[in-house]
Amino acid sequence: MDTLPEPSTTAGREALAALLAEPARALVAIDFDGTLADIVPDPEQARAHPGAVPALAALAPHVASVAIVTGRPAGVAVRYGGFAGVPGLEHLVVLGHYGAERWDAVSGTVRAPAAHPGVAAVRAELPGVLDAHGAWRGTWVEEKGQAVAVHTRRATDPEAAFEALRTPLSELAARHGLILEPGRLVLELRPPGVDKGVALAAYVREVGARCVLYAGDDLGDLPAYAAVEKLRSDGVLGLLVCSGTAIPELAEQADVLLPGPAEVVAMLGELGRQLGGGV
Numbered sequence: 001m002d003t004l005p006e007p008s009t010t011a012g013r014e015a016l017a018a019l020l021a022e023p024a025r026a027l028v029a030i031d032f033d034g035t036l037a038d039i040v041p042d043p044e045q046a047r048a049h050p051g052a053v054p055a056l057a058a059l060a061p062h063v064a065s066v067a068i069v070t071g072r073p074a075g076v077a078v079r080y081g082g083f084a085g086v087p088g089l090e091h092l093v094v095l096g097h098y099g100a101e102r103w104d105a106v107s108g109t110v111r112a113p114a115a116h117p118g119v120a121a122v123r124a125e126l127p128g129v130l131d132a133h134g135a136w137r138g139t140w141v142e143e144k145g146q147a148v149a150v151h152t153r154r155a156t157d158p159e160a161a162f163e164a165l166r167t168p169l170s171e172l173a174a175r176h177g178l179i180l181e182p183g184r185l186v187l188e189l190r191p192p193g194v195d196k197g198v199a200l201a202a203y204v205r206e207v208g209a210r211c212v213l214y215a216g217d218d219l220g221d222l223p224a225y226a227a228v229e230k231l232r233s234d235g236v237l238g239l240l241v242c243s244g245t246a247i248p249e250l251a252e253q254a255d256v257l258l259p260g261p262a263e264v265v266a267m268l269g270e271l272g273r274q275l276g277g278g279v
Contacts, residue, residue, distance in 0.1 A: 026153045031243075061088055067092075
């Protein structure tokens, strides 16, 4: 990418101009899966795009902060992203489990609350629920510590399995004080009261950012988009970037629409190049 993409909205163009003019007051926040890393059949095999770490390391020294905002456990995102011990990323923050966990590069440690008791109960009942609905074969359960996720990407008919499980898993979550968070062929059962919007807004306040770029790709990123819209009304400039078109409601709200993680990484790299005085 030799030039930055032109935002399609006035608000987006103003935010990009502010980021370039006053980067020290800007926060760059990015989702992981589908945004920095390609979506793959086995979530355990997901890894950040090869250019992601170099791009972020070149960008991070020029902005107020870079944050990875993800539904994954913070430590897992750090490992799969290769973010630890990278020169230039000394102050990277990973907000995992939708902000319930936090990893700071400066300390190299994860701060996390005690697990919600409903997660253990759901984990125990989940095999029976999947079996009762004929969905055990082809589904894959991801243990996330603070949450449990059911992936249907490996099923014979992934979309049909996803739709068949939405109601029973929503009922299972509700019985144990959890909520169901749908994504791209994944249904996550997690505690209420945390989402990417809450996490993003709190971190914007913490760093005192006057401009925020947020990039995401999935339903779980909609609260972050809503948070940026609210921040705009409070005088904080915001640039919304969407990776791919799998979630139409996300793509329709975006100021910049990119095909996927490779292009998101290229945009981040170009931002770093321009802020670093490259030509």
